[in-house]
Amino acid sequence: MTDPLGIQSSLPPLYAGWLSEALPGAIPAETKATCENCAMCQQNANTGSQAMFFNPNTKCCTYLPELANFLVGRILAEPDASTVPGRDRLEEWIDRGIAVTPFGAVKPPLYDLLYTQATDFFGKSEAMLCPYYIKEGGLCGIWQHRNSICATWYCKHNRGAVGFTFWRTLQKMLGMAERYLAVWCILQLDLGATALKKLFPVENPNQAGAMRTPLNAKQLDGIKDEDNYRVLWGNWLGREKDYYRVCGQLVSGLSWEQVLDIGGIELRMMDRLTLEAYQNLVSEEIPPRLQSGTFQIIRSGSNRHLVETYSIYDPLSMPRQLMEVLDYFDGRPTEEAVQAIYDEKDLNLTAGLIRKLTDFQVLRPTDS
Ligand code: SF4
Ligand code: SF4
The missing domain is CATH 3.90.930 (Outer Surface Protein A; domain 3)
Known part of the structure; x- marks a missing residue:
């Protein structure tokens, strides 16, 4: 995808290209969120206008993003390794079979448990630091291919709540696109019937709304469950990186209109809401009362x-x-x-x- 209007330069290139089609103009930069000199860290903040601070060793990256299969593929296929220093960690997980499925790179169960149970850790806890975060320089190691949550989160917004609403709406739209596209990729690639049944289980009504399943020893120790893994990967077992690369190629060639066709009516609704939020973002109108x-x-x-x-x-x-x-x-x-x-x-x-x-x-x- 290209970025013909020269806009959206802070967004991952794939998403910037799609948004050049989806929106009528540039997205104004969020200049208050000065990530390289993090505005939430005490040494950079205007302390008179700040209520709380983040840990400079984590900034806002106390989060582990799930990466849809096509984003994993784009990271693996990136020709210049220096632009994706976080790729080593991702490859390590794929090699170990940890938290990688045909959907993409998901949250390891132990991290997920900590994330949902911990309190007051965001922007503070080094235990929750994103594995793709590069401590030296405090940079994102997968910046060009980060997911919709990382691409749209800002601590501060030039237009306050108007900006917040725009970015949240955009996140919802791109997050929805990520989910539909991950499933679309699975449909395009022949994993086999057993894998598909495992990936899309027909819910047992007796288990609906059941409590979170307790973690077993393998999940706690970050060890691959061989039997489960073999079934999940079906025909692509042993070729997981190739699978992700093909997903990346398939999705990289799509226009936004094709993405909307894949996402259907629900994604088109989010597209409309995002356009409305964008129009509010660029409007200078003052309410009459x-x-x-x-x-x-x-x-x-x-x-x-x-x-x-x-x-x-x-x-x-x-x-x-x-x-x-x-x-x-x-x-x-x-x-x-x-x-x-x-x-x-x-x-x-x-x-x-x-x-x-x-x-x-x-x-x-x-x-x-
Ligand atoms: S968005 Fe994150 S890294 Fe950027 S200034 Fe805000 S807290 Fe810091
Ligand atoms: S993927 Fe990048 S932006 Fe997102 S949490 Fe990790 S280091 Fe931060």
């Missing part, structure tokens, strides 16, 4: 308050004087509220400031 939103003051100073609105990672530092005039926004026309604030408080609220307060949900449209 506004009222004060819901937020929490997390730190008070003599001149400024630190306010948590849509995300704990992206608080807003607001002058006390500005906080004191928010009640003027009581559902009357926005320009009347602005004029009243100017007349009575000698405070000139610019359109850009009102837009920002709205983006961060300090102000909300009256009809929302």
